[in-house]
Amino acid sequence: MFEKSKWISLPRNVVLGHDVLSQTREVVADTHLTGTPLVVTSATPKAVAADRIVAQFEDAGDDPALVVVDEASFDAVEDVLATAREVDADFLVGVGGGKPIDIAKMASDHLGSAFVSVPTAASHDGIVSGRGSVPEGDTRHSVAAAPPVAVVADTEIIADAPWDLTTAGCADIISNYTAVKDWRLANRLQNVPYSEYAGALSQMTAEMLVDNADSIKPELEESAWVVVKALVSSGVAMSIAGSSRPASGSEHLFSHQLDRIAPGKALHGHQVGVGSILAEYLHSGEQGEWRAVKQALESLDAPTTADELGVTEDEVLEALTSAHEIRDRYTILGSGISEPAAREVARTTGVI
Ligand SMILES: NC(=O)C1=CN([C@@H]2O[C@H](COP(=O)(O)OP(=O)(O)OC[C@H]3O[C@@H](n4cnc5c(N)ncnc54)[C@H](OP(=O)(O)O)[C@@H]3O)[C@@H](O)[C@H]2O)C=CC1
Numbered sequence: 006m007f008e009k010s011k012w013i014s015l016p017r018n019v020v021l022g023h024d025v026l027s028q029t030r031e032v033v034a035d036t037h038l039t040g041t042p043l044v045v046t047s048a049t050p051k052a053v054a055a056d057r058i059v060a061q062f063e064d065a066g067d068d069p070a071l072v073v074v075d076e077a078s079f080d081a082v083e084d085v086l087a088t089a090r091e092v093d094a095d096f097l098v099g100v101g102g103g104k105p106i107d108i109a110k111m112a113s114d115h116l117g118s119a120f121v122s123v124p125t126a127a128s129h130d131g132i133v134s135g136r137g138s139v140p141e142g143d144t145r146h147s148v149a150a151a152p153p154v155a156v157v158a159d160t161e162i163i164a165d166a167p168w169d170l171t172t173a174g175c176a177d178i179i180s181n182y183t184a185v186k187d188w189r190l191a192n193r194l195q196n197v198p199y200s201e202y203a204g205a206l207s208q209m210t211a212e213m214l215v216d217n218a219d220s221i222k223p224e225l226e227e228s229a230w231v232v233v234k235a236l237v238s239s240g241v242a243m244s245i246a247g248s249s250r251p252a253s254g255s256e257h258l259f260s261h262q263l264d265r266i267a268p269g270k271a272l273h274g275h276q277v278g279v280g281s282i283l284a285e286y287l288h289s290g291e292q293g294e295w296r297a298v299k300q301a302l303e304s305l306d307a308p309t310t311a312d313e314l315g316v317t318e319d320e321v322l323e324a325l326t327s328a329h330e331i332r333d334r335y336t337i338l339g340s341g342i343s344e345p346a347a348r349e350v351a352r353t354t355g356v357i
């Protein structure tokens with residue numbers, strides 16, 4: 006008898022476009038959410054969007070609360086949980102970049118309440134994913150969490166955000182190429198379950214973004230549209246897989262280590278982009294596709310070198326040689342690469 010089963014959770018409403026932020030209350034009502042909203046945000050997104058969302062809920066006669074977070078950590082999740090209990094929140098609204106959205110996602114999962122995702126930048130593909138990413142000590146957790154019931158992505162706000170944030174989102178998508186290669190490898194060598202649908206969706210998302218690279222330009226609202234659609238699509242791939250595997254492989258392990266070794270130097274998306282150049286080289290060698298990945302990143306104004314990331318040669322080498330230790334996730338890094346091998350890949354690809 007066939008007993009396999011799978012539960013895929015996806016958002017009910019994905020609302021994308023010009024000035025859709027002003028429809029946030031309406032989108033929430035359409036999902037039949039009622040009661041007290043708790044808006045979870047960080048400093049800049051508060052000024053750019055969250056204060057306006059709070060005002061909308063107030064005008065509608067709801068009794069909204071707001072909490073500001075500044076890092077992706079379990080402590081921040083605990084702080085949000087404490088506020089949610091204090092104000093008796095019925096649902097959470099995450100407003101900002103990847104950090105506040107991840108925290109809101111994980112806190113709402115703990116509370117068993119719904120969560121609405123309002124990205125203010127196209128900087129990461131966690132907008133709709135059913136995962137949270139949290140560093141803790143020597144490791145980095147990929148935490149299962151319910152995906153948002155609704156997404157409100159205002160392309161006017163996103164296009165107004167610094168261009169660097171958009172190029173980071175593009176690089177997070179381009180990293181899907183190596184993430185899928187690592188996932189297939191782990192399937193072949195370690196019998197890690199692989200989803201053809203999630204893998205194909207993730208890879209196709211990267212291909213479409215690269216094919217449209219010419220149309221992605223600063224301050225163009227159409228560009229925000231193209232990038233956010235790709236980020237949503239990549240998040241859906243993670244939700245189908247029930248894991249971040251379609252969008253996170255060795256290039257992400259490298260970035261997570263860089264976060265520990267050289268904290269706060271570069272954006273997540275930019276780090277995983279450079280990690281992808283290195284990972285492509287490791288997968289297919291000198292004649293492989295690393296040049297195409299590097300070219301795609303360059304054409305999107307994303308960093309391709311240690312210098313452009315603002316990190317040193319030694320930090321790159323340390324991150325690359327220790328990346329396999331950060332998480333139990335089989336990738337092309339296997340049980341680790343030696344310092345001379347890391348130096349060779351980083352030099353040949355021009356990363357250092
Ligand atoms: N769960 C998942 O599946 C995924 C999770 N992630 C996680 O997301 C995080 C990376 O996302 P990222 O967005 O780079 O991180 P942040 O949330 O830290 O945002 C990056 C920066 O952008 C600023 N910002 C956001 N919106 C605007 C705006 N409209 N105008 C000006 N500045 C703005 C933030 O301001 P401020 O400093 O005020 O917050 C912050 O300084 C990482 O923690 C990563 O692990 C990434 C991909 C997938």
Ligand SMILES: O=C(CO)COP(=O)(O)O
Pocket residue numbers: 130131136137138139145146147177249252253257258
């Ligand atoms: O950043 C991610 C996908 O882009 C997912 O993060 P993890 O590597 O923590 O799973």
Ligand SMILES: [Zn+2]
Pocket residue numbers: 129130177252253257273274277
């Ligand atoms: Zn990522």
